[in-house]
Amino acid sequence: xxxxxxxxxxxxxxxxxxxxxxxxxxxxxxxxxxxxxxxxxxxxxxxxxxxxxxxxxxxxxxxxxxxxxxxxxxxxxxxxxxxxxxxxxxxxxxxxxxxxxxxxxxxxxxxxxxxxxxxxxxxxxxxxxxxxxxxxxxxxxxxxxxxxxxxxxxxxxxxxxxxx
Amino acid sequence: xxxxxxxxxxxxxxxxxxxxxxxxxxxxxxxxxxxxxxxxxxxxxxxxxxxxxxxxxxxxxxxxxxxxxxxxxxxxxxxxxxxxxxxxxxxxxxxxxxxxxxxxxxxxxxxxxxxxxxxxxxxxxxxxxxxxxxxxxxxxxxxxxxxxxxxxxxxxxxxxxxxx
DNA sequence: CTTGACCTTCCCATCGTTGGAAACCCCACA
DNA sequence: TGTGGGGTTTCCAACGATGGGAAGGTCAAG
Numbered sequence: 001x002x003x004x005x006x007x008x009x010x011x012x013x014x015x016x017x018x019x020x021x022x023x024x025x026x027x028x029x030x031x032x033x034x035x036x037x038x039x040x041x042x043x044x045x046x047x048x049x050x051x052x053x054x055x056x057x058x059x060x061x062x063x064x065x066x067x068x069x070x071x072x073x074x075x076x077x078x079x080x081x082x083x084x085x086x087x088x089x090x091x092x093x094x095x096x097x098x099x100x101x102x103x104x105x106x107x108x109x110x111x112x113x114x115x116x117x118x119x120x121x122x123x124x125x126x127x128x129x130x131x132x133x134x135x136x137x138x139x140x141x142x143x144x145x146x147x148x149x150x151x152x153x154x155x156x157x158x159x160x161x162x163x164x
Numbered sequence: 165x166x167x168x169x170x171x172x173x174x175x176x177x178x179x180x181x182x183x184x185x186x187x188x189x190x191x192x193x194x195x196x197x198x199x200x201x202x203x204x205x206x207x208x209x210x211x212x213x214x215x216x217x218x219x220x221x222x223x224x225x226x227x228x229x230x231x232x233x234x235x236x237x238x239x240x241x242x243x244x245x246x247x248x249x250x251x252x253x254x255x256x257x258x259x260x261x262x263x264x265x266x267x268x269x270x271x272x273x274x275x276x277x278x279x280x281x282x283x284x285x286x287x288x289x290x291x292x293x294x295x296x297x298x299x300x301x302x303x304x305x306x307x308x309x310x311x312x313x314x315x316x317x318x319x320x321x322x323x324x325x326x327x328x
Numbered sequence: 329c330t331t332g333a334c335c336t337t338c339c340c341a342t343c344g345t346t347g348g349a350a351a352c353c354c355c356a357c358a
Numbered sequence: 359t360g361t362g363g364g365g366t367t368t369c370c371a372a373c374g375a376t377g378g379g380a381a382g383g384t385c386a387a388g
Contacts, residue, residue, distance in 0.1 A: 002334075002335070003334090003335070003336095004333095004334065004335080013376080013377085014335090015375095015376065015377065015378090016375080016376070016377095018336095018337095019375075019376080032384095034335080034336090034383080034384055034385080035335080035336060035383080035384085036334085036335055036336080036384075036385090037335085037336090045291065048291075049290050049291050052289075052290050052293055053290055054375090055265075056265045056268060056269055056290075057262065057265045059374080059375090060374075060375075061374095066287070066290065069284075069287060070287050070290070070291060073282055074282065075282060076279065076280045076281065076282065077276050077277060077278055077279060077280075077281055077282060077283060077284035077286075078278040078279055078280065080276065080284045080286045080287050081273055081276045081278035081284070081286065082278075083286075084269055084272065084273045084276075084286050085273060087269065088266055088269050088270060088273065091262050091265055091266050091269075092266065094262055095259050095262050095263060095266070098221065098255050098258055098259050098262075099259065101219075101220045101221045101255055102252055102255045102256065102259070104220060105220055105248050105251065105252050105255075106252060108248065109245055109248045109249060109252070112241050112244065112245045112248070113241060114241055114242045114245035114246075115240065115241060115242055116240045116241075116242065117240065117241055118237055118238065118239060118240065118241060119241060120233075120241035120244045120245070122241075122244045122245065122247075122248050123230070123233060123234050123244050125216075126213050126216050126217055126220075126230065126234070127209065127212075127213050127234060129216055166365070166366075167365090167366070167367095168364095168365065168366080177345080177346080178365095178366085179345070179346065179347085180344080180345070180346090182367090182368090183344080183345075196353095198352085198353055198354080198366085198367095199352080199353080199366080199367060200353075200354090200365085200366060200367080201366085201367090218344090223343080223344090224343080224344070225343095
């Protein structure tokens with residue numbers, strides 16, 4: 001089948017299928033004489049695997065590892081479990097960071113009367129708030145970046161395949 | 165003061181200070197005869213504001229809005245509060261997405277014995293799991309992208325200024 | 329044979345951030 | 359006065375995952 005149908009069946013956009021192939025996450029697709037990529041059920045199966053892993057927050061690199069574990073019939077289930085548990089741990093850290101943001105913001109918002117007057121503890125909190133970096137000892141490098149950095153991200157993607 | 169000192173005092177890297185200036189988030193800095201940028205206390209104050217907002221997960225664009233609210237003495241505190249509450253809402257959505265991932269992964273991991281044998285419900289869940297996109301109706305476009313997409317992000321950044 | 333849907337390979341943009349190169353500036357020390 | 363080292367300037371590129379679009383080739387139905 002052509003890439004479009006594989007896309008529809010897997011839920012991975014054609015753009016991403018080509019990208020995954022190009023970066024080596026998935027093997028190069030077979031080609032028709034025309035040059036069109038040709039996919040079979042196994043390919044679609046793999047693409048679905050990739051998409052589900054992606055939906056669970058694994059990076060493409062990690063998915064490479066998962067694909068390896070998938071096709072390695074000699075690997076122990078403990079290996080997979082460790083992989084998953086580590087990922088869960090990372091997800092929890094991310095959640096904790098966001099939760100901390102929410103708490104801070106709620107505290108600020110709670111103290112803001114939210115009426116027509118200009119005085120606003122939220123803005124003042126941002127302007128004068130603690131955590132003054134000059135007064136703060138160097139924070140240890142964080143393994144996976146601030147959650148804040150993750151929030152500034154990309155628009156519309158739940159609409160992956162259908163989106164065009 | 166030079167950019168380096170402003171960076172140290174604000175917790176914003178020199179790179180980012182220049183970037184914020186270039187993109188218009190902050191006004192162009194004054195210059196010495198030498199061409200070096202020149203910052204005063206007010207500039208540092210603004211940079212700190214930006215950094216705190218960033219740490220709370222606001223995008224640079226949103227921070228532009230916040231800076232406007234900050235300097236607009238005629239705006240109502242209600243405006244700021246609405247801004248904050250909306251952001252909190254977005255943070256909560258993000259958390260909920262990640263939480264859903266965690267739940268799914270935990271369910272899978274719970275069913276994995278995690279020993280030397282190769283059978284692994286985690287891998288099988290990825291390979292065969294429900295949510296088969298072909299069988300699923302088009303999901304509505306999501307306003308802020310899947311949380312999964314946010315997780316593939318950047319290394320080391322808590323070490324912003326100290327990092328070099 | 330035309331039309332339109334599909335496919336191909338390109339390159340570009342996004343967002344926030346870092347890295348590096350080549351050049352220039354400043355200050356202290358000899 | 360020379361020199362060295364550190365700070366600074368601008369510019370260009372990369373990351374990761376994704377979408378957008380152009381310019382052209384292919385295919386199947388009419």
